[in-house]
Amino acid sequence: MQIKILEGTQMKKIIILTLFLYVVCSAYSQTDSLFLKNYEQKILENSNLNNDLQKEKQKNVELSNAYKKDTLALQKQVKDLKNEVFSEKQKVADLNKGKVKEERDNLQYQVDSLNTIILKLNQTIADKDNQILTTRQQGDQKASEEKEKGKTEALTTLANTYRNRQFDDLLKLSTKESVLRDMQLVGNNDEIKPILNDLQIYFNTQELLSKKFDAMQIENAQTQLNQIKRQSKLLDTLKDNVEYYKDYNGTLKETISKLISLDGRKSADGDTEIQKLKFNEIITILTDYMYDYYDYGNYPHLSNIVLEIIKRKQSNADADISDLLKQF
Numbered sequence: 001m002q003i004k005i006l007e008g009t010q011m012k013k014i015i016i017l018t019l020f021l022y023v024v025c026s027a028y029s030q031t032d033s034l035f036l037k038n039y040e041q042k043i044l045e046n047s048n049l050n051n052d053l054q055k056e057k058q059k060n061v062e063l064s065n066a067y068k069k070d071t072l073a074l075q076k077q078v079k080d081l082k083n084e085v086f087s088e089k090q091k092v093a094d095l096n097k098g099k100v101k102e103e104r105d106n107l108q109y110q111v112d113s114l115n116t117i118i119l120k121l122n123q124t125i126a127d128k129d130n131q132i133l134t135t136r137q138q139g140d141q142k143a144s145e146e147k148e149k150g151k152t153e154a155l156t157t158l159a160n161t162y163r164n165r166q167f168d169d170l171l172k173l174s175t176k177e178s179v180l181r182d183m184q185l186v187g188n189n190d191e192i193k194p195i196l197n198d199l200q201i202y203f204n205t206q207e208l209l210s211k212k213f214d215a216m217q218i219e220n221a222q223t224q225l226n227q228i229k230r231q232s233k234l235l236d237t238l239k240d241n242v243e244y245y246k247d248y249n250g251t252l253k254e255t256i257s258k259l260i261s262l263d264g265r266k267s268a269d270g271d272t273e274i275q276k277l278k279f280n281e282i283i284t285i286l287t288d289y290m291y292d293y294y295d296y297g298n299y300p301h302l303s304n305i306v307l308e309i310i311k312r313k314q315s316n317a318d319a320d321i322s323d324l325l326k327q328f
Helices: 006-028 033-095 102-162 166-172 175-186 193-208 215-226 233-265 272-292 294-300 300-315 322-327
Strands: none
Touching: 033 102, 102 175, 166 175, 166 193, 166 233, 166 272, 175 193, 193 215, 193 233, 215 233, 233 300, 233 322, 272 294, 272 300, 294 300, 300 322
């Protein structure tokens, strides 16, 4: 059979479409991280606040340790005084046995004075213990209040972000991961939770386009998308992509079957010229698909298959691609 050689204009068309393919696939992987950066900044601020609270607690611990050190010193002083009292009492007892009464009275006065000092020191220890307890309680209360204040401010900022933006803007600035994170932060907020639920439906549905076509999952996704009552161009586009996924998927499968049929009819068999001619014919078949289904780049699963075909056939036009049919 005579091998068809592409003419100049057709080659230009192939080259332009092939370049477009690579650009689309490269651009597709990029995501808008602006929203993540905004929320990472809020999380960083909250982390800094927690660090400040930890420092405040450390100061309380250091103060408590200082009080404890003073208490131990006072307790040692009390112990020493008690020993001295005991010694003086012993002297008083000795005096009662026959020593001079005046000396005994002086010693008794000293004993009384020491007892008075001991009472004062014990009161000082009790006062310091109470001060330590009060300081610790005040520190814990302040830490709790500051933490709650920081949480409230973060939630207010988060709520305002979702409350004051259009749905399309939120879609551009959000990711599936950021939505899940914010769901945990806002809890059951009646105003913000419905917005997050709709965003989650969008990203879950968009993820289906990166997977093997599943009719049941696509049908369920369409039902959920239709329940979103918001004005959004991106949402409308996603609805269209989901609706036509079956057609794009089926036609690409047929295209691969054509390429497999071509492999059965023609073989480059290592010949450089025939390799070029066969690869051009392969590109022609792929170009027909890309031209008729020019939005195939909206389906990452399908565009990856197209890229894999080109990758294999570019170096070896006879490369087997029959295994790719298992991805449908």
